[in-house]
Amino acid sequence: MAAGATGKVVQVIGTVVDVEFPQDKLPAIFNALELTVAKEKLVLEVEQHIGNNWVRCLALGPTEGLQRGAEVKDTGQAIAVPVGPGSLGRLFNVLGDPLDNLGAVKVSEHWPIHRPAPAYEEQETTAQMLETGIKVIDLISPFARGGKVGAYGGAGVGKTVVIQELIRNIATQH
Known part of the structure; x- marks a missing residue:
């Protein structure tokens, strides 16, 4: 589970991508993996460890042009999105990138997209x-x-x- 570990694509079925990593360097479930396809950054999210040092990932973008053997890098962290007053009224993709052409988002916090629900006591x-x-x-x-x-x-x-x-x-x- 080392950040920066490098793997390679071994199978692509639509938006499901299997990636092989070196022994003892499997990324954690929900970690973001990055690779470049046709000069565009593609982010994969680890969904499952399937054995043989393989992880099954969900591609969060188009996989056209993705080939077996492509190099994949583990970011070491889950996908996080901006939260706070600066994100209100803005339009984001699942990666937290703004889509509304209003410039960079000015927030101090980023929260992972997979987090526990607030406790009942914290709810209004x-x-x-x-x-x-x-x-x-x-x-x-x-x-x-x-x-x-x-x-x-x-x-x-x-x-x-x-x-x-x-x-x-x-x-x-x-």
Whole structure:
């Protein structure tokens, strides 16, 4: 489990990539692995140790052009994304890279994408209303923030229109 260990691709099946590492240098589960395919950086995430010093990985990008024998480097850490006030309202990919062309993200913390859920004691227990911006819904059937809502109705009654309006209102408000 040494950071910086180098392995090689032994099998590619769609977005599933098997990588072989030297004896006793297998990366930990959820570690990010990096390699270059057609001058582009490709990140793999270790999902399973499958024996014979092989790890099974999920490619977090296109695998076109990836060949057996390609060199893979273990980053020694899990994928982490920016968190904090500077990340609010921004658009990211799964690797935490901004996709909104607003420049670099100014945050002081990065959290791994695989982490335990907060303890029950840490969760807020007061019910808060989610303002949808649709007066009828807010008055007759308010939604609880963080809750779940079902949209039932027959064909052609406007479920999709209401959901699109909710998404638009909530996205522009927050």
